Amino acid sequence: MRTLVLGGIRSGKSEIAEQLVSQHDSVRYVATAVQTAGLDPQFRERVTRHRDRRPAGWTTVESIDLPEVLATPAPATLVDDLGNWVSGQLDAAGGWDDESVDLQEKISALTEAVASADGDVVLVSPEVGLTVVAPTAAGRRFQDDLGSVNRAVAAVCDRVLFVVAGKVLDITGTDITGTGTDTGTDTDTSTDEKLRAADPVTPAATDDEHTVAAEEIVAEDIVTAGLTAPVPAAATAIPDVETSAAGDPVRGDLTLESAADFPDVTPPSYERIEAAKARELTLTKPAGSLGRLEDIAVWAAGCQDRASAHPFVDPVVVVFAGDHGVAANGVSAYPPEVTVQMAANIISGGAAVNVLAARAGARVRLEDLAIDADTDPSISRFKVRRSSGDLRNTDSLTEQEAAAAIAAGRAIADEQVDRGADLLIAGDLGIGNTTAAAVIIGTLTSTEPVVVVGRGTGIDDAGWMRKTAAIRDGMWRAKYHRFDPPRLLATVAGADIAAMAGFLAQAAVRRTPVILDGVVVTAAALVADRMAPGARSWWIAGHESHEPAHPIALSWLDLTPVLRLDMRLGEGTGALTALPVVQSALATLESMATFADAGVSTADGPGEIGDSDTEGTDTEGTDTGAHSDAAAAAR
Ligand SMILES: Cc1cc2ncn([C@H]3O[C@H](COP(=O)(O)O)[C@@H](O)[C@H]3O)c2cc1C
Numbered sequence: 078m079r080t081l082v083l084g085g086i087r088s089g090k091s092e093i094a095e096q097l098v099s100q101h102d103s104v105r106y107v108a109t110a111v112q113t114a115g116l117d118p119q120f121r122e123r124v125t126r127h128r129d130r131r132p133a134g135w136t137t138v139e140s141i142d143l144p145e146v147l148a149t150p151a152p153a154t155l156v157d158d159l160g161n162w163v164s165g166q167l168d169a170a171g172g173w174d175d176e177s178v179d180l181q182e183k184i185s186a187l188t189e190a191v192a193s194a195d196g197d198v199v200l201v202s203p204e205v206g207l208t209v210v211a212p213t214a215a216g217r218r219f220q221d222d223l224g225s226v227n228r229a230v231a232a233v234c235d236r237v238l239f240v241v242a243g244k245v246l247d248i249t250g251t252d253i254t255g256t257g258t259d260t261g262t263d264t265d266t267s268t269d270e271k272l273r274a275a276d277p278v279t280p281a282a283t284d285d286e287h288t289v290a291a292e293e294i295v296a297e298d299i300v301t302a303g304l305t306a307p308v309p310a311a312a313t314a315i316p317d318v319e320t321s322a323a324g325d326p327v328r329g330d331l332t333l334e335s336a337a338d339f340p341d342v343t344p345p346s347y348e349r350i351e352a353a354k355a356r357e358l359t360l361t362k363p364a365g366s367l368g369r370l371e372d373i374a375v376w377a378a379g380c381q382d383r384a385s386a387h388p389f390v391d392p393v394v395v396v397f398a399g400d401h402g403v404a405a406n407g408v409s410a411y412p413p414e415v416t417v418q419m420a421a422n423i424i425s426g427g428a429a430v431n432v433l434a435a436r437a438g439a440r441v442r443l444e445d446l447a448i449d450a451d452t453d454p455s456i457s458r459f460k461v462r463r464s465s466g467d468l469r470n471t472d473s474l475t476e477q478e479a480a481a482a483i484a485a486g487r488a489i490a491d492e493q494v495d496r497g498a499d500l501l502i503a504g505d506l507g508i509g510n511t512t513a514a515a516v517i518i519g520t521l522t523s524t525e526p527v528v529v530v531g532r533g534t535g536i537d538d539a540g541w542m543r544k545t546a547a548i549r550d551g552m553w554r555a556k557y558h559r560f561d562p563p564r565l566l567a568t569v570a571g572a573d574i575a576a577m578a579g580f581l582a583q584a585a586v587r588r589t590p591v592i593l594d595g596v597v598v599t600a601a602a603l604v605a606d607r608m609a610p611g612a613r614s615w616w617i618a619g620h621e622s623h624e625p626a627h628p629i630a631l632s633w634l635d636l637t638p639v640l641r642l643d644m645r646l647g648e649g650t651g652a653l654t655a656l657p658v659v660q661s662a663l664a665t666l667e668s669m670a671t672f673a674d675a676g677v678s679t680a681d682g683p684g685e686i687g688d689s690d691t692e693g694t695d696t697e698g699t700d701t702g703a704h705s706d707a708a709a710a711a712r
């Protein structure tokens with residue numbers, strides 16, 4: 078993945094760029110401000126500050142010959158920054174006051190080197206084009222050349238971020254000219270390019286647009302260029318919903334067996350978990366006093382598996398939409414057409430998922446797996462069918478359809494992880510889906526229909542009886558497949574829940590953490606953990622839904638919910654409500670001062686911090702090892 082991080086002076090661009098490579102233990106840091114001897118003291122201090130922030134394990138190369146540096150493969154390279162590169166080139170060629178000096182060849186060599194570099198490459202560059210045109214010839218020269226460099230490098234990057242006031246905007250957008258340079262070096266790039274082309278975003282919604290009908294989800298409503306907003310901190314604006322361009326649905330020669338054949342799941346890093354636990358003990362608070370925040374931070378640190386854990390940078394919620402044939406039997410308080418209407422509402426930015434995602438700084442993506450209407454290709458490239466079969470008396474999916482749905486969920490998880498998502502959330506949308514979820518949970522936990530049945534959208538007593546009967550019928554059919562998870566999905570889940578199961582299992586395979594949502598997502602999670610044993614170690618339960626089947630499923634997965642707020646909506650809303658708590662937990666682990674740093678006395682008593690054999694708890698001494706790096710990096 079090649080990323081260009083643009084930003085103004087002190088915008089936070091370097092910190093963001095450092096975060097982007099921080100999952101790598103070894104990073105090649107290319108400093109382009111090489112002539113420190115001639116720099117004024119303040120600039121030298123600025124360079125030193127950048128240097129001090131770099132963790133151990135990073136190697137620094139001071140050079141402006143970027144093609145030469147990039148020709149040697151490295152797992153991760155961070156170039157900071159292209160402004161200094163331009164200055165260095167102008168210095169070398171005497172170009173500041175000689176208009177005939179042309180950097181074009183240098184720029185072409187640079188872009189070729191970036192395009193063909195191995196490993197992750199992150200390039201930082203100042204954006205100076207937003208200021209007034211410089212009053213001096215040298216200033217104008219710098220602005221013009223830097224503008225050309227930024228454009229040329231952006232054209233060969235998979236992702237372009239713009240940092241303003243510490244907030245990140247993803248401005249990758251779509252190449253509307255069709256002249257984008259094909260970097261054509263690896264399969265990741267082509268996936269990402271497909272994604273880029275498939276990244277139209279919707280305009281901000283007006284109140285009227287929130288009620289847009291199903292048939293109105295058409296291509297014209299989707300603007301093909303614009304900003305997505307993977308902001309790391311809480312934001313107030315509602316970010317646009319990402320949708321995707323049409324593509325081949327995942328079918329081909331897939332069998333149910335091959336679609337559900339997951340590689341072994343490896344658990345989050347034991348070493349990082351132990352290191353995070355040890356660091357918790359060094360922080361300026363009584364041991365354990367942040368309660369479950371500490372458990373959450375330790376889990377997340379194990380998942381992030383890097384020297385210093387920090388809040389997630391690019392969380393994404395994928396809403397899996399699909400209708401369920403069983404909804405025709407009065408098992409929901411709302412009519413089936415609400416599914417497609419709500420899909421439109423999500424695209425317009427008016428649903429609860431949009432608002433909560435905006436607050437938590439998460440991207441929103443909508444995927445139609447089985448809505449009972451023709452929807453725009455931008456959301457239906459993985460569509461398996463229109464509605465799933467009535468689970469009371471027919472298989473909800475054929476084997477082939479179930480295979481396609483599971484594979485779709487896997488592909489969606491892969492896509493998100495490949496484009497940089499570091500936390501995944503699945504959300505559900507589909508009238509009748511709590512009936513399917515109850516059937517799955519009842520079957521896999523051997524629980525009676527009357528125990529797992531819930532009020533869903535708010536059914537009355539007559540509806541409750543119809544729903545309980547439907548769950549009973551579904552469980553009767555499902556029980557033959559209790560020990561065959563993919564077949565169970567085909568029998569009763571529907572394409573949306575089957576895709577969710579593939580998504581959750583694949584997230585674990587890709588070592589990417591997940592916050593689970595309510596009863597529907599957790600039903601999919603129960604199946605996913607059976608298809609990919611151990612997947613649950615990558616998940617945390619965001620909340621406990623009002624639906625009675627939910628705590629049953631969570632306890633089978635041995636997961637304790639972060640929140641209990643009597644929510645019963647789905648769409649990923651419970652997980653998104655928990656996300657700020659998870660971020661706060663990580664922020665405390667990353668940024669709190671240690672006893673040693675702050676000069677705070679530790680407890681003397683047995684079992685307290687003073688007795689811990691953890692390094693760095695001594696108020697006289699200095700913190701040691703990775704933790705001090707993390708603490709230094711945090712400041
Ligand atoms: C307006 C509206 C928005 C929703 N957003 C999520 N759901 C949630 O409720 C439905 C499941 O409940 P049941 O099984 O009772 O139909 C699904 O659409 C689910 O995503 C909604 C439901 C409604 C009515």
Ligand SMILES: O=C(O)c1cccnc1
Pocket residue numbers: 505511533534594595596597598622623624627644645646647648
């Ligand atoms: O818990 C959930 O996920 C849920 C509850 C009611 C309706 N839809 C979803």
